[in-house]
Amino acid sequence: MVRVDLPGMEQKDIDVQLKDNILTIKGERKTEKEEKDQEHRVYEISYGCFQRSIALSEEILAEEVKASYKNGVLNIEIPKDKSKAPKQISVKVE
Secondary structure, three states: OEEEEOOOOOHHHEEEEEEOOEEEEEEEEEEEEEEEOOOOEEEEEEEEEEEEEEEOOOOEOHHHOEEEEEOOEEEEEOOEOHHHOOOOOOOOOO
């Protein structure tokens, strides 16, 4: 499970990709703010891009990766292939 806090972002501004066992999360934050009073008007626009890449193990099921976004939190479920898990070998004492 990968959990990323992205407060104030919209789903359309988030891009999640998985290629060659590298999970990449990209996004662009756009904020516009306007303040007015009787004498002044201030209008601020700020932009910011981000990108994070995470190398994953060979033991994942890439076709079953799922992503969801709710209340500013991106959750990515990455299931492991249990058939590729290490096998426990018992040691016999003679």
